[in-house]
Amino acid sequence: MEENETIAALSTGKGNAALAIIRISGNKAFEILSKCLNPSKQFLSSVPKGINLYKFYNKESQKIIDEVTAIKYVSPKSFTGEDMVEIICHGGEIVIDEIVSCLLKEGISLAEKGEFSKRAFLNGKMDLIKAEAIDQIIQCKSRKQHGVALEVYQGSGDRKIFKWKEEIKSIIINCEASIEFPEEDDIIGKGKKYLSKLKDIYQDIKNELKNREKIKAIESGISIPIVGIANAGKSTLFNKIIGFERVLVHHEEGTTRDAVSEEVIIGGERIRVIDTAGLSETKIQVEKMGIKKTWEEINSGNGIIWVTPANREIVDKEKEMLERIKKEKIIGIISKKDLNDGEKKGKTLEEMKIPYIIVTLINNDEKEKIILFIKEYVEKLLNENEIENGIICTKRQEEIIIRIMNKIKNVFKKTDVLGEEIISHELRLILKDLAEYVGETTNEDILDEIFNQFCIGK
Numbered sequence: 194m195e196e197n198e199t200i201a202a203l204s205t206g207k208g209n210a211a212l213a214i215i216r217i218s219g220n221k222a223f224e225i226l227s228k229c230l231n232p233s234k235q236f237l238s239s240v241p242k243g244i245n246l247y248k249f250y251n252k253e254s255q256k257i258i259d260e261v262t263a264i265k266y267v268s269p270k271s272f273t274g275e276d277m278v279e280i281i282c283h284g285g286e287i288v289i290d291e292i293v294s295c296l297l298k299e300g301i302s303l304a305e306k307g308e309f310s311k312r313a314f315l316n317g318k319m320d321l322i323k324a325e326a327i328d329q330i331i332q333c334k335s336r337k338q339h340g341v342a343l344e345v346y347q348g349s350g351d352r353k354i355f356k357w358k359e360e361i362k363s364i365i366i367n368c369e370a371s372i373e374f375p376e377e378d379d380i381i382g383k384g385k386k387y388l389s390k391l392k393d394i395y396q397d398i399k400n401e402l403k404n405r406e407k408i409k410a411i412e413s414g415i416s417i418p419i420v421g422i423a424n425a426g427k428s429t430l431f432n433k434i435i436g437f438e439r440v441l442v443h444h445e446e447g448t449t450r451d452a453v454s455e456e457v458i459i460g461g462e463r464i465r466v467i468d469t470a471g472l473s474e475t476k477i478q479v480e481k482m483g484i485k486k487t488w489e490e491i492n493s494g495n496g497i498i499w500v501t502p503a504n505r506e507i508v509d510k511e512k513e514m515l516e517r518i519k520k521e522k523i524i525g526i527i528s529k530k531d532l533n534d535g536e537k538k539g540k541t542l543e544e545m546k547i548p549y550i551i552v553t554l555i556n557n558d559e560k561e562k563i564i565l566f567i568k569e570y571v572e573k574l575l576n577e578n579e580i581e582n583g584i585i586c587t588k589r590q591e592e593i594i595i596r597i598m599n600k601i602k603n604v605f606k607k608t609d610v611l612g613e614e615i616i617s618h619e620l621r622l623i624l625k626d627l628a629e630y631v632g633e634t635t636n637e638d639i640l641d642e643i644f645n646q647f648c649i650g651k
């Protein structure tokens with residue numbers, strides 16, 4: 194498609210809403226839109242970034258479609274760098290459809306996914322990592338991911354890449370100096386001293402990848418299984434947390450046989466809570482299978498909610514669970530307070546340094562208390578993971594950083610045998626990778642692939 198075509202798309206979400214924003218970009222944006230607006234002269238002569246009210250007309254039927262406001266952005270001072278307009282109309286699907294089809298009839302093309310961002314990138318309004326950060330801000334599923342994307346958007350990624358680039362360039366200069374003046378000890382040092390800076394970069398890259406791994410682990414939310422002995426009230430608690438009767442609750446032991454999970458948002462974090470089969474000494478095969486799954490969830494969960502009834506002593510299966518898992522990972526919910534005040538059990542948990550609350554689960558009176566307790570727990574879990582924000586926010590970026598790390602590793606592994614020419618060549622390849630990272634050398638096909646993952650209207 195030609196780059197200078199004028200494009201339009203709905204930039205807000207689909208479905209009925211109070212308002213919607215339709216974006217137009219390209220050198221015919223003002224001319225074409227003015228044909229649909231009344232008063233059209235006022236639109237054409239309006240000041241950039243000023244906002245005015247217009248009637249949007251269907252030229253063919255001469256009918257008004259909506260009253261809209263329009264903001265004009267004059268090239269190059271716009272998101273894409275081209276002439277742009279943001280039309281704010283009422284958010285009804287029919288209104289949006291009609292406005293967009295009028296624009297198409299007047300010669301505007303429907304924007305492809307990510308096309309506004311792609312144009313912004315091609316017009317030098319932002320580099321690739323900034324464009325990707327915006328997309329991540331829109332699509333991220335956890336606060337931590339959002340934190341990374343926002344920092345990268347504000348320049349943390351650019352700053353770090355620039356730093357690595359400059360440092361590698363200076364290593365190359367030293368490396369090449371040692372080719373030209375091999376006798377000058379102070380330049381080359383002993384044992385390729387100029388490579389010492391590369392070790393710092395390597396460490397920095399390793400940290401970035403470690404952070405990325407931690408963020409990936411919670412990318413689709415953190416998982417917390419609800420575990421305990423049979424009949425403790427796990428399923429009752431599960432239903433309470435997710436807000437509807439998803440699983441069966443019954444006074445017979447072994448009601449839950451399979452692990453069942455649901456996603457909830459607590460304190461702004463996406464959490465996968467899992468109801469599990471009660472830990473017991475059963476001989477029934479299907480219950481055994483369920484308990485095996487419980488153990489899998491215990492091992493893979495980011496945290497654990499341990500439900501234990503106030504009216505029973507701690508049993509062996511619970512002790513086994515407590516022995517196998519780090520205490521910091523667990524919180525206790527002492528259930529059935531209506532049957533026993535739970536103070537004795539509370540003391541035991543206190544001695545084990547496991548935070549707990551004592552509640553009655555069969556009514557809804559203490560739901561808020563329970564949710565607040567879990568919210569504080571989730572905050573603690575996320576802080577304890579010590580996730581720094583880092584700069585890697587997409588798979589593409591991660592792959593390039595891994596490639597760079599492997600190149601550096603290779604240089605270190607062969608320092609003794611590699612001559613300066615080869616080392617300098619390897620380092621120049623790393624500079625190329627860094628250029629690709631920010632999009633300086635990325636080819637058209639790859640760009641299309643990247644921007645195609647963006648939303649329409651972005």
Ligand SMILES: Nc1nc2c(ncn2[C@@H]2O[C@H](COP(=O)(O)OP(=O)(O)OP(=O)(O)O)[C@@H](O)[C@H]2O)c(=O)[nH]1
Pocket residue numbers: 421422423424425426427428429430441442443444445446447448449450469470471472528529530531532552553554555
């Ligand atoms: N009195 C009282 N009964 C409760 C409380 N919480 C749960 N129960 C009851 O205890 C029984 C077992 O509850 P469930 O939620 O099915 O227990 P579970 O831990 O999921 O049990 P399994 O699936 O068999 O492992 C049900 O009859 C619940 O109504 C509570 O706080 N007080």
Ligand SMILES: [Mg+2]
Pocket residue numbers: 427428429441442448449468469471
């Ligand atoms: Mg159950």
